[in-house]
Amino acid sequence: MQKAQRVLVLAPHTDDGELGCGGSISKFIEEGKEVHYVAFSICTRSLPKHLAPDTLAKEVKEATRILGVSNTNLTLFDFDVRRFKEFRQDILEELVKIKSSLQPDLVFMPTLNDIHQDHQVIAEEGLRAFKNVSILGYELPWNNLTFNTQCFIKLNENHIQKKIDALSAYESQKQRSYLNADFIRSLANVRAVQIGAPYAEAFEVIRWVI
Template sequence: MISRFKNVLVLAPHTDDGEFGCGGTISRLISQGATVHYIAFSWCEESVPEGFPKDILKSEVKNATSVLGIKSENLHILDYKVRHFTANRQEILEDLIVFRKRINPDLIFIPSVNDVHQDHMTIATEAVRAFKNRNILSYELPWNNFKFSMDYFFKLTEDEILTKLKALSEYKSQIAIRGYASEDFIKGLAKVRGTQVGLEYSEVFEVVRLIS
């Protein structure tokens, strides 16, 4: 169903959220001819481990999204302070409206509105406001999603899962501090989601709105 969409927008509160939540789907949609834009709202300099440049996540997200096939001009990196999005709700909403007019997406990927991380929740709720007449799917981040409705399963190949893993491997500053960044976890989750619906691999999404 979502393969019909050709102008897609991925909203990542922090660099790497989009790759974790829908990296395989991004890769597949691009291979099928879709244009994908990716907005990272924070490059999280406060979260960079000692020994890395404070702006390392800027270069890492550029490399990771390039692996998925996203063109450099379609990557948009904003500078909101991590864990302070709730104080900037109106500015975030206004940014989203600007991107809506500029990009005019027909499908938007967002975190779950039930995500327990305050930044993720802010992006999700403001996106629902900004794109209230568009198709919206929430991607899964199980370490933050204590409540998540598995409404739509998107079939993926092993190559697409490997592309997702390759993209995530570009986040060298983050791998050591995030247990869920392991290949076993990422590939295993895709395998579990696929098995639930008789597929080899899948990413699952919560439907916020699908217009036919």
């Protein structure tokens, strides 16, 4: 983990990456690692009518900026929500391009036990595209059928506050229970108690290459 210098976060939808590993992103930036964030949908065709089509694009820019990710390291696609399976090959080809241009040494993505149909596509195609790269699956309890806490990243108050601040940039999604600051802090507490740290995020080890 210490050696990983170029980290790639794969988010099926904007906010998944911040929810799954926002505290860790903030810590990596603090440690001087290069963090890239790729979101596969900004939902322009599925947002409620009263919202501008680029609402989520603006919000993810602000959220990742708060975490410290440079704007040039943010890549946004606009695959239709809940229809990723229809674009599976296109998504795989984009992932392969990303792999050859970035050459990341650590990838974060949803786990293979995530039941959201779009998350499943990103997890399965990510596993194919990043064949020789270490991959950690992030925790999204509302979508995880099971979750094995095999890896922990220790965090401090500052990292968790950054995660909460970043997620508060999603003004259009604020009704969602998992964006609640108490929930975010509580989950980081649960994971911390498992290992005796102030805060933590937990991950499933999907592939570990040494």
